[in-house]
Amino acid sequence: MYKIKEIAEALDIEPWRIRGAIERGTIKFRDDFSPPYFVFTRALGKIEAGTAIFLGEKIEVIRGFPKIKRAFFLSNAVKNHFEDKVAVEEKMNGYNVRVFSIKKKLVAITRGGYVCPYTTNKIRKNKKISRFLKENNKVLCGEVVGLENPYAIHCYEEAPKFGYFVFDIREKGSNMPMSIKEKNSLLEEYVIEKVRLFGIYSKEEVVEKTFEILKKLEEENREGVVLKDPEMKLEPLKYTPSKTNTSDLRHAFRFPFDFGRDFFFSRIIREGFQAVELEEDEEELKERAKRIGESILFPMVETIRRVRNKEVVTDDYQIRVESMEEIKTLMRYLQRQGVTCILGDVMQENKNLVATLKRIRPNSNDKIKSILEKGVTSE
Amino acid sequence: MYKIKEIAEALDIEPWRIRGAIERGTIKFRDDFSPPYFVFTRALGKIEAGTAIFLGEKIEVIRGFPKIKRAFFLSNAVKNHFEDKVAVEEKMNGYNVRVFSIKKKLVAITRGGYVCPYTTNKIRKNKKISRFLKENNKVLCGEVVGLENPYAIHCYEEAPKFGYFVFDIREKGSNMPMSIKEKNSLLEEYVIEKVRLFGIYSKEEVVEKTFEILKKLEEENREGVVLKDPEMKLEPLKYTPSKTNTSDLRHAFRFPFDFGRDFFFSRIIREGFQAVELEEDEEELKERAKRIGESILFPMVETIRRVRNKEVVTDDYQIRVESMEEIKTLMRYLQRQGVTCILGDVMQENKNLVATLKRIRPNSNDKIKSILEKGVTSE
The missing domain is CATH 3.10.450.740 (Nuclear Transport Factor 2; Chain: A,)
Incomplete structure (x- = not known):
């Protein structure tokens, strides 16, 4: 069997x-x-x-999408990891999705390897991707971004609601990636959206360039970069600006007892190394400290206040579908993934249904309620 | 055997x-x-x-000194834990030491239960405590505070160098504590220093009183309070102001990879609940967030910078002894406890030797060095 x-x-x-x-x-x-x-x-x-x-x-x-290592101290990470040229691509803030065809049908799986019914349905509507998969038995690896999905909310002006941006094309079975050049020319041929390539730089100049790029990305509220060997023979490296780290903290501290302590710690440590690498002065450090402190305290206090007011704190996601059946299928799927959602408002918008999924973070709700009531905690 | x-x-x-x-x-x-x-x-x-x-x-x-539960949300902690009156004592910032006599000799053991040669030697010089132990076969439980010890540095104007302040008197064997009144009158009889008793309040008024007391303690840079049943029949509860939490963070983030992640997390969570309980407004929250952020970032950045400059970051303690032999005995003892110290300056001061013990925090030194060199980390 x-x-x-x-x-x-x-x-x-x-x-x-x-x-x-x-x-x-x-x-x-x-x-x-x-x-x-x-x-x-x-x-x-x-x-x-x-x-x-x-x-x-x-x-x-x-094959699973390989974990990308993070640079904590960029200059030395680059020095140790790359040989010659380094391509700088944008890292977008969404969720990692592999798209391919099985029995001539387009399938989209999330990072964990499960077929997500919502994502699959959405990407199936993309004729260019469908055509590509008909003609190429490959795996597209990319990021779903935008405000309408059940996993990650971040608005991009080029895809405010739902967008799929490819960053790798890989072989089925072997997971071999195409070189940056091949990949981009193939995607351009099919007019498939891809993450931005900022440039290909020499090892010597890439760190300075990357910090310039990051500064702009940070101003535009964008996530960060991935540095890649143009031939894709070496491991890529990711790196994010401070605002991204603290906005992760801000989200996680809405649910302090649901995110692991390593999640907080890692993001805090990144801030320390970045401040040292950027040779920040007293004023800049104070600015960074303020960002860190507020991203920890403000969401936590809001959550505690809401729990005290007997509210249930939830993480709210919006989805856009064509039928109630689709919503039910997605919710069953999420339930099976261990995610408890309750359905909020469902509104008709032209031919679509726009629904709110309220994800319950059970540990934060329960633990905060218990601490408020008892006044103490066993931990 | x-x-x-x-x-x-x-x-x-x-x-x-x-x-x-x-x-x-x-x-x-x-x-x-x-x-x-x-x-x-x-x-x-x-x-x-x-x-x-x-x-x-x-x-x-x-018997071991019982762990004292911490209040996270003071009003409800008091409501649930106490029956009638509540005594408010000062919690001093030092290390917990039990003193008693064995075979007519005074012995001092630390929280873990080990005989500390330094602490024992120091307290043996206290004639009042010696007389007390000759006449009472009891266990004194108290806090060693001041700048001259190998464990905890905090200056108190009433004991800038080395002080021992009793908070409990317990029976050998059974661990039964005396009531607050009995304890204090016995200590007064022998003129033994004890932690301050701020007052004994009704359950209804104690929370307001405690926050008033804490405000003053915070201004004077003192640690916090322990709330006790005057009869000592119920579990005590400890509570600290924000400055104490953030000063713990400030110390721990000098050695981010040596303190547990729960250590950071717990202190951060306390801040959230305290801010909610004190009904802080936008301005007060910003002030608190600043304190949190700076207590995390500043020491971490300083440590990373020092490691980058090839320094070894150490935690420095000063001790005052009578002979080089005492220093050696203490260092052997610490080594056996798993603490690696190197001996810094030793200066003659009148009849004493004043020495610096430089405690090495190996994880932070090694891990930071490795991240700086490699640029990445596996965690």
Whole structure:
């Protein structure tokens, strides 16, 4: 059953390792999609977490999107990681989506490797991407951004509601990426939207250029950059400006007991290294400290006040669909992912339904309520 | 050997549990003191962590000092915890020390239950405490404060260098505390210094009074309060003003990779609840956020800069002793506790030696160095 032998062959892994991982539950089986598929929730040998294996007549392996390392001290990160030229691409603030075709149908999976019904439906409407996938048996890796999705809210003027911007084209099975040049010319040929390439610089000049670029991105409230080997033979590196770090904190401290402590810590540490690398003076440090302090305190105080007023604090997402059925399918899917949502307002807008999904962050609600009532906490 | 049967009897615990804990290493044996003693590094049943058992002819049990719960939201903590009157005592910023006599000698143990040679030597010079212990077979529980010790630096005008302020008197063996009144009259009789009692208030008025007291303490840079049942039949509660929380952060962020993430998180959360309880307005919140942000960023940046300049960042403590031998004994003791110190300047001052102990925080030094060099980090 489950074609474990064929999967093992396709991945070049011993079958017993796969069987073991299925038994442990680190490879999950999903049959709410046709064909059914396996998801690697953790890395197994060289196979990345987020890998999905579709069990049609022919087995199709969509490898997980590799984790991109973050630069904490940019100059030395660049010095150690790159050989010659460095391409600077924009890192957009949304959620990572791989798009490809299975049995001639376009499928979109999120970072974890699950087929998201909402994202799949939305991207299926994009004729250019559909045509590309008909003619190329590749995996598009990109970021969904905009205000209308259930995962990440950030408005971009080029895609205020829903946009998909490709940053990698990879081979099915092997996960081999195209070079920057090949990728961009292919995407241009099909007129598919892609993340911005700011330029390709020498190793010597790229750090200065990157800080210039980041300054502009920060002013425009954009997330950051990814530095890549133009040939895509070396690991990329990501780097973000201060405003992005503190806006992550601002979101997370709305739900202080739902985000891990490492999440807070990591973002705080980045600020320290960046301040040192930018040789900030007293005034600039004070400005940065103010940003950090306010991004921690303000959202936390607002949440505590709301819980004290008996409100339930939720993270609200807007989606735009064509039918109530789509909303229900998405909510069932999210529920299965362990996300508890309640449906807020649903409004008709032309042919569409615009709905609010209110995601409940249970730990913050419960823990804050308990601390307010008891006055103490066991931790 | 080790008189396990007698210990088990004295503690009213099955001998095999004690034997098991010794094997697991959660009860440690120390023979660098006479008589040798056992230390409970973790709680075992109802026996608190920090309990020390001295193996003289007669076994003597010094129970661990009970952990005091912290109020996060003072009004409701008071409502839930107390019955009638509430005593408000000062919580001083130093290290917790139990003092008692074993075989007619005064012994001082720290929170963990170990005999600290430095603290023991210092307190032995106090004739009033010595007389008290000769005449009372009790345990004094108090705080060592001041600038001259290897653990906690905070200057008090009433004890700038080395002071010992008692907050509890407890029975050997049972850990039963005296009532506030009994305790204070006994301490007054022997003219032993004690923490300040601000007053005994009704449950209804104590919260308002406490915030008034805290405001003054904060202005004077003092740590906070402990609220106690005057009869000592209920658990006490501690509470600190914002400046104390942020000054903890300021110290910990000098060594960001040596303090646990829970340490940071807990202090940040306290600030949120306090701001809500004090009904702070926009301006006050901004002031508090500034304090938080600066207490995080400034020390971290300074440490990163110093590591970049090839300095070793250390936590420096001053001690005052009578001989080089005392310094060596203390350093051997600290080493055995897992603390790495290097000896800095040693100066003669009248009959004393004043020495600097430079405590190395290895994780922050190593991790920051590695991030600066590599530019990235695996976490």
